[in-house]
Amino acid sequence: MRRLENKVAVVTGGGGGIGAATAALFVREGARVVVVGRTEDKLRKTVEAIGSENVSHVVADVSKVEDTERYVGEAVSRHGGIDVLVSNAGYEGPYKAMTEHSVEEFDRVMSTNVRGTWLSIKYAFPAMVKRGGGSVVITSSMAGLVGSPTHSAYTSSKHALIGMARALAHDGAPHNIRVNAVCPGVIDNEMMASVHTRLAPGAEAAFQGAISARVPLKRYGTNEEIARFNLFLASDESSYCTGGVYVADGGVTAGFM
Known part of the structure; x- marks a missing residue:
């Protein structure tokens, strides 16, 4: 049996990279997948590349409440519920010294990466509760584990996502909803x-x-290597894993020689 047979998954940031690779793998493993992103053309390319009736898309800005409610609602109306959420949408922001980094640039990074992730989970949780549980996978980064020069907003946002995963694991546990974070390295x-x-x-x-x-x-690393990590955390193979922080960075955060 395929590992996500009869599961419904939402993947934000699905217009390319890790999100698109995750969506493709989930479909191959039996899931019905809704990919979410800001750019229609990119989402259509993801759907066309997968080439299955079990994948569809919704154009949305994950940082907006109304857009989040809409894409969650679309997933539920199309497929009857949500079992898996991969909150992958992210914005890298500028590489600048803090003194040159504008407040507006900082707010944009935090809005997409932190607010967008929190909103996705907030509005997906009730749908998961109705299904008797589920799995949330948050895309953090190795930048969520170490400091990164001239990249203060992004680094701050990815550290925040690790804290979010750990906190929301407690909120989800009574409902059999698992929440974990994946920290990719250079992909x-x-x-x-x-x-x-x-x-x-x-x-x-x-x-x-x-x-x-x-x-x-x-x-x-490759998009597909991170997608396989996401599959493990989305599937019942990781049924005792919640609040975890899983690193896939080729050994970078283990330290340099």
Whole structure:
């Protein structure tokens, strides 16, 4: 039997990267999946690439209450409930010294990463309670475990998500709702490609090589590797796991030689 047979999953940030890979894997494992994001074209590409009647999309800004209520409501109306929420939507924000970092930029990062995650869980919880339980997987980051220079807003937001997972694990436990956080390291996807361009324009390949050399496994991770982690936490295989923080960073946070 497939690991998510007859389950309904919502994946935010589903327009590419980890979200799209997670949605594709969940469908292969038997789930009906609703992907959520701000950009219609990206979501359509995800749905088309998966090529299944068991995946659909909703365009929404996860930081807005009305949009969150709408995409949660759409998932329930289309499929009868929600069993799994992967709260993956995120915004990286600028790389700037704090003195040059605007309040507006800080607020935008926190609005998407922290408020958006909290809203997704708040409005999905009642649907999960009606199903007798479920699993919430929050995408944090290795930046939620260590300090990151010139990246104060993003680092702060990802630390906050770990605290959120731990706190909401207690709220969910009486209802058999598990809440866990995954902390990816450097992943070979569009988000990291944009970082390369911003920090090393014209020397992106060399920059990636230098970063890879500092990873104990000497490479970037893949979207699919994180998706498999998400699958474990979404499935009954992790039935005794809640409030956990799971790191997939190639050994970076274990320390450098």
